[in-house]
Amino acid sequence: MSQLIDMSVVAQETAAVCIRLAGCVQGAGVRPAVARLANSLGVTGCVRNALGGLVIEAQGTVDQISRFRQSLPTSLPSSTTITEIDVTTIDSTDRTTFDIERTLFLGQVSTQVPRDTAVCDDCLREMRDRRDRRYLYPLSSCATCGPRYSLIREMAFDREHTTLSGFDLCDACQQEYGSPSDRRYHAQTITCSKCGPQTWLTDSVGRQLGAGPNAVTEAARQILEGKILAMRGIGGYQLLCDATSEVIVERLRRRKARLAKPFAVLVGTLAEARRHACIDSTEAEALLDPSNPIVLLRACSNDIAVAVHPGLETLGILLPSSGLHARLCESVGRPLVCTSANREGEPLEYEVQAAQTNLVDIADVWLHHDRPIVRPIDDSVVRVIADRRVTIRLGRGLAPLPLSLPLAKPQVAVGGHMKSAVAWHNGSQAALGPHIGDLNTVACRERFEKQVADVEALYRFVSSTTVHDSHPDYFTTRWAQGLSLPSSRVQHHFAHIAAGMLEHGLLDRDAFGVSWDGTGFGDDGNIWGGEFFTIRSGTEYSRVAHLRPFPWFGGETMVYQPWRSAVLMLNESLVGDEWIDRAASLWQEQTVVPFVRLTRRTEDCVRSTSVGRLFDAVAAIVLGLEVVHYEGQAAMMLEAVASPTSQRHYPLSLVDRQLDWRPMLRQIWMDQEMGLLPGEISAKFHRSLAIGILNVASLYPHFPIVLGGGVFQNKLLTEMIAEMVSDPKRLKLPGSIPPNDGGLAAGQLAISVMREQRRLRHSHT
Ligand SMILES: [Zn+2]
Numbered sequence: 001m002s003q004l005i006d007m008s009v010v011a012q013e014t015a016a017v018c019i020r021l022a023g024c025v026q027g028a029g030v031r032p033a034v035a036r037l038a039n040s041l042g043v044t045g046c047v048r049n050a051l052g053g054l055v056i057e058a059q060g061t062v063d064q065i066s067r068f069r070q071s072l073p074t075s076l077p078s079s080t081t082i083t084e085i086d087v088t089t090i091d092s093t094d095r096t097t098f099d100i101e102r103t104l105f106l107g108q109v110s111t112q113v114p115r116d117t118a119v120c121d122d123c124l125r126e127m128r129d130r131r132d133r134r135y136l137y138p139l140s141s142c143a144t145c146g147p148r149y150s151l152i153r154e155m156a157f158d159r160e161h162t163t164l165s166g167f168d169l170c171d172a173c174q175q176e177y178g179s180p181s182d183r184r185y186h187a188q189t190i191t192c193s194k195c196g197p198q199t200w201l202t203d204s205v206g207r208q209l210g211a212g213p214n215a216v217t218e219a220a221r222q223i224l225e226g227k228i229l230a231m232r233g234i235g236g237y238q239l240l241c242d243a244t245s246e247v248i249v250e251r252l253r254r255r256k257a258r259l260a261k262p263f264a265v266l267v268g269t270l271a272e273a274r275r276h277a278c279i280d281s282t283e284a285e286a287l288l289d290p291s292n293p294i295v296l297l298r299a300c301s302n303d304i305a306v307a308v309h310p311g312l313e314t315l316g317i318l319l320p321s322s323g324l325h326a327r328l329c330e331s332v333g334r335p336l337v338c339t340s341a342n343r344e345g346e347p348l349e350y351e352v353q354a355a356q357t358n359l360v361d362i363a364d365v366w367l368h369h370d371r372p373i374v375r376p377i378d379d380s381v382v383r384v385i386a387d388r389r390v391t392i393r394l395g396r397g398l399a400p401l402p403l404s405l406p407l408a409k410p411q412v413a414v415g416g417h418m419k420s421a422v423a424w425h426n427g428s429q430a431a432l433g434p435h436i437g438d439l440n441t442v443a444c445r446e447r448f449e450k451q452v453a454d455v456e457a458l459y460r461f462v463s464s465t466t467v468h469d470s471h472p473d474y475f476t477t478r479w480a481q482g483l484s485l486p487s488s489r490v491q492h493h494f495a496h497i498a499a500g501m502l503e504h505g506l507l508d509r510d511a512f513g514v515s516w517d518g519t520g521f522g523d524d525g526n527i528w529g530g531e532f533f534t535i536r537s538g539t540e541y542s543r544v545a546h547l548r549p550f551p552w553f554g555g556e557t558m559v560y561q562p563w564r565s566a567v568l569m570l571n572e573s574l575v576g577d578e579w580i581d582r583a584a585s586l587w588q589e590q591t592v593v594p595f596v597r598l599t600r601r602t603e604d605c606v607r608s609t610s611v612g613r614l615f616d617a618v619a620a621i622v623l624g625l626e627v628v629h630y631e632g633q634a635a636m637m638l639e640a641v642a643s644p645t646s647q648r649h650y651p652l653s654l655v656d657r658q659l660d661w662r663p664m665l666r667q668i669w670m671d672q673e674m675g676l677l678p679g680e681i682s683a684k685f686h687r688s689l690a691i692g693i694l695n696v697a698s699l700y701p702h703f704p705i706v707l708g709g710g711v712f713q714n715k716l717l718t719e720m721i722a723e724m725v726s727d728p729k730r731l732k733l734p735g736s737i738p739p740n741d742g743g744l745a746a747g748q749l750a751i752s753v754m755r756e757q758r759r760l761r762h763s764h765t
């Protein structure tokens with residue numbers, strides 16, 4: 001006889017489960033949200049952070065547990081990303097409450113380290129509300145917002161592991177912290193004006209000019225008087241001044257020794273940002289994102305001083321990162337230049353005493369706070385290209401960037417030389433770290449070494465190998481080779497493409513890669529930068545085509561004197577000597593004639609396929625540019641003038657597996673002489689490159705097209721390619737990993753891991 005099961009009885013039986021969540025589940029208010037859900041359903045048990053993520057033990061009736069499991073995913077804060085849920089049955093206990101537990105643990109960190117997020121609207125509302133006890137307190141945060149990565153000493157994310165551990169909670173904060181209905185229930189970074197960090201303003205000799213709410217109002221007054229403020233933000237100090245005054249912005253440039261690189265502008269709200277730039281919906285989303293990046297936009301305002309972004313159409317804008325930024329914006333009432341506080345080429349200042357001393361001839365006033373920063377981190381920069389958010393600089397809010405790689409042995413990839421950043425695998429997870437800077441100074445090199453040591457401590461691993469670029473003279477190459485560890489190298493342009501393949505989950509596939517940038521060490525000892533590769537299974541590449549090589553004279557000066565690239569390329573493109581007189585009149589200040597003579601006398605020189613220098617050459621001809629102050633400036637200025645409505649283009653065909661730019665350069669030279677507008681020539685040039693790329697890609701119709709290298713930060717060029725490609729699904733554009741050298745380490749790490757996988761496969765067969 002079959003027995004009918006009474007479901008209502010089963011539903012009343014006790015069930016106990018252990019639920020493990022992996023992903024970005026710490027530092028985002030997940031534990032309080034879980035506890036709130038459990039309490040609302042009458043479920044008992046506990047939740048705790050673990051190095052592998054989050055562990056929940058839940059006990060109740062079968063019915064309660066099933067509702068708990070169902071509601072869990074939708075009850076978590078929106079910033080949570082869950083990569084894995086694992087549920088097992090456990091023995092029931094006699095617990096009568098649901099608690100948030102602390103645990104100390106040993107072993108590998110496999111949960112993601114939380115990133116810094118911008119202050120949320122709720123916290124801002126309290127700061128502006130006269131009746132709220134956090135009225136005018138600019139350093140508050142809650143369970144879902146505030147600093148994380150910049151203040152964690154070690155994982156897991158608990159207050160005693162952060163730099164707030166020295167601030168004991170006052171009674172009111174303690175009350176909020178312990179109350180499940182409060183939005184600061186179990187918020188690890190909870191603070192208020194009574195018990196939390198404080199702000200104060202000083203002059204250049206460290207004399208106090210104001211403290212508490214007065215510090216911000218006095219700082220605002222000083223800015224309106226034309227002063228330059230050094231303010232301690234989330235990841236370090238920033239320099240702020242009136243962005244509407246040419247005189248003041250020029251003064252900042254002089255003092256900072258930053259002659260031309262654009263500055264970002266801080267504004268209080270999205271509505272205000274729209275007064276200074278054209279902003280589409282994807283760009284608005286990027287501005288409002290909790291990661292709070294600087295977004296490169298098309299400028300449309302006369303209010304912003306030209307000196308903020310000389311020669312460029314783009315303007316980098318960001319919204320307030322913290323209450324302090326928001327209050328300053330409100331008190332000044334004008335757009336503010338907001339740039340990392342350092343001398344050009346030196347690392348970011350982040351400590352109170354050092355900032356007071358080292359910035360003494362740059363800033364006039366200092367706005368400090370006493371919440372220590374463990375990990376200095378610059379602001380992130382993104383640009384929307386073909387409707388995708390592309391990271392130009394990976395920094396606060398975006399780093400560390402989790403990388404989806406198979407398990408591998410613990411290792412560090414050290415990146416390149418400029419825009420240095422490191423990537424690592426700790427044996428259970430991989431990530432790309434924040435922008436460090438160019439490694440030309442001792443201080444930047446020290447910051448690099450410190451960061452490698454820091455990630456090993458934070459992610460609890462000891463490298464068993466390192467990966468570096470193939471350039472023998474990069475600081476990072478020599479550094480990696482100087483360790484008593486095995487090391488391997490990865491060709492520069494291959495690493496760019498591998499970063500793109502990693503971004504799109506294509507590492508185990510074949511691909512066609514276009515790797516275009518300024519310079520990278522080529523396998524033949526020449527300077528590469530206009531490469532076409534086919535890639536097999538993420539480990540092997542062949543160079544199937546490249547830009548036609550041109551001679552490279554004078555090392556680094558090529559980068560800062562674009563007229564040299566122009567002369568060298570014209571010399572190869574034009575017959576006779578007639579062009580030399582015109583060139584000499586175009587770049588009057590330069591020694592064109594002796595330079596041509598010298599290059600013609602020298603037979604044996606390095607050759608280069610750098611597309612970056614091709615951009616320089618065209619910019620020099622079209623804009624008459626002689627000298628630039630940073631790599632990529634010429635290309636950015638050329639992009640800025642383009643009038644992209646034109647559908648015309650120049651010839652740029654593949655001859656003997658080389659893109660031959662000579663016919664194009666001849667025509668550009670003629671167009672310039674005929675007085676064709678720079679915007680027209682620039683647009684034609686961009687279109688020719690897009691067509692050239694797609695023509696080569698059409699030879700490999702079954703492969704995805706992966707773009708990598710700094711050239712693809714160029715919105716105009718990349719969007720032309722996206723528009724013209726016949727099968728859009730084939731095109732794999734850059735995204736969260738920077739296409740420039742800031743993403744190099746991610747590509748190096750990906751290749752090293754794929755090589756390890758292949759070795760393992762071979763040893764098994
Ligand atoms: Zn908040």
Ligand SMILES: [Zn+2]
Pocket residue numbers: 169170171172173174191192193194195196
């Ligand atoms: Zn308090």
